[in-house]
Amino acid sequence: MYLPAVVLMGAQHGLITAAQLTRAGLDPHDVRRLREGGRLVRLRRGVYVDSDAWSGLDPYRAQPMLRMRAAGLTLTSRDYAYSHDSAAIVLGMGAPDPRSAIVHVSRTKVHGDAVRAGVKHHLAPFRDIDLTHVDDLRLLGHARTALDMAREHGRAHGLAACDAALRAGVTRSDLLDVLSTMTSWPHSRCMRWCVEHADALAESYLESLVRDFVLELGIGRPELQFGLTDGRRTAFADLRVRRHLFEADGLLKYAEDNPSGKEPAVVLAEEKERHDFLTGFKLGASRVTYLDLFARRRAALARVAREYADTCARFGTEIDDLAPFRVERSRPRIVPPGSAVTPG
Numbered sequence: 001m002y003l004p005a006v007v008l009m010g011a012q013h014g015l016i017t018a019a020q021l022t023r024a025g026l027d028p029h030d031v032r033r034l035r036e037g038g039r040l041v042r043l044r045r046g047v048y049v050d051s052d053a054w055s056g057l058d059p060y061r062a063q064p065m066l067r068m069r070a071a072g073l074t075l076t077s078r079d080y081a082y083s084h085d086s087a088a089i090v091l092g093m094g095a096p097d098p099r100s101a102i103v104h105v106s107r108t109k110v111h112g113d114a115v116r117a118g119v120k121h122h123l124a125p126f127r128d129i130d131l132t133h134v135d136d137l138r139l140l141g142h143a144r145t146a147l148d149m150a151r152e153h154g155r156a157h158g159l160a161a162c163d164a165a166l167r168a169g170v171t172r173s174d175l176l177d178v179l180s181t182m183t184s185w186p187h188s189r190c191m192r193w194c195v196e197h198a199d200a201l202a203e204s205y206l207e208s209l210v211r212d213f214v215l216e217l218g219i220g221r222p223e224l225q226f227g228l229t230d231g232r233r234t235a236f237a238d239l240r241v242r243r244h245l246f247e248a249d250g251l252l253k254y255a256e257d258n259p260s261g262k263e264p265a266v267v268l269a270e271e272k273e274r275h276d277f278l279t280g281f282k283l284g285a286s287r288v289t290y291l292d293l294f295a296r297r298r299a300a301l302a303r304v305a306r307e308y309a310d311t312c313a314r315f316g317t318e319i320d321d322l323a324p325f326r327v328e329r330s331r332p333r334i335v336p337p338g339s340a341v342t343p344g
Helices: 003-011 018-023 028-036 051-055 062-074 084-090 142-153 155-167 172-182 188-197 205-216 264-279 290-294 297-315 320-325
Strands: 015-017 040-044 047-050 080-082 103-107 114-116 119-123 131-134 137-140 223-229 234-241 244-248 284-288 326-328
Touching: 015 018, 015 062, 018 028, 018 047, 028 040, 040 051, 040 062, 047 051, 047 062, 062 084, 062 103, 062 137, 080 084, 084 103, 084 137, 084 142, 137 142, 142 155, 142 172, 142 188, 155 172, 155 188, 155 205, 172 188, 205 234, 205 244, 205 290, 205 297, 223 320, 234 264, 244 264, 244 297, 264 284, 284 297, 290 297, 320 326
Parallel strands: 080 137, 103 119, 244 284
Antiparallel strands: 015 047, 040 047, 080 103, 114 119, 131 137, 223 234, 223 326, 234 244
8 A cells, every 4th residue: 555545544543535545646446456455444435444453453342433433534514422322332331232333423403313324413412511532532421421322222221321320430410410401302211210220330231231121020129249258258149139149141251252361161160159159048040141131032031030930939038047148249449530531
């Protein structure tokens, strides 16, 4: 590739537009050869990235962020802020599927919500106080994004976003303050429910989704991070209702490159030991996967309801006998919202 094009890509996070390639001396046939030869990847119409650089990026955050930057090169107006899934991904709040998420922007001057060229434009006024910056990206902050996710994706994903906002140091009052600016907006009841049920003790996006699943069972509000110890060993369960435990069972922890760095067989063995330790206190347990939550939700709800009923029949519902063994997990360390981002 010609040197001027390489310099431009370095200045634009590895991105380059078709117009810039032309000015650098490449004609459409050159660009096509680079694409067919696997040297360039087209992120959107008229915007390209070096294929080696692209393949080396994390598909859950870095690649979506580069798609956002690519969209930014083609947006003619500057009156927008990245929002919804895009802001949630940048802020580390999670999203339904970052790998396939389209770019979201909120604007104060747009005629209704519309998807154009892979970018969803939202007519959604925002305040200066709602803005933040990460690197050089202008986006809506944790509190506003949490409520936008509830509006966009519904209760389960909204709850996960509100949990993530609390973990990041946002307060429930902050969420309610943003909600007060949306009194006549659609889905206000869903947003308020998510704010009321949000809890910073939820440790992952999947765990938040499972909590929404358990609430749908109608058996009561679950306790998060239920811990027991025998003096030698301590273990925590994700959720508890009466004498039944609910575990968010993600496949990532069993993968070769799992976050613990341990061999999958070791992780599996430790997970089984933890399960046996907790259920040894005469507790039942249900494991819920991502597929259970969406691909087979009705069947999973029926299964877990049966397992919960069986636990109640065998062990009762009271946990007074467990009082000597109870241990609480400390609240997560609160990271002030301004420590990782610069307010806009």
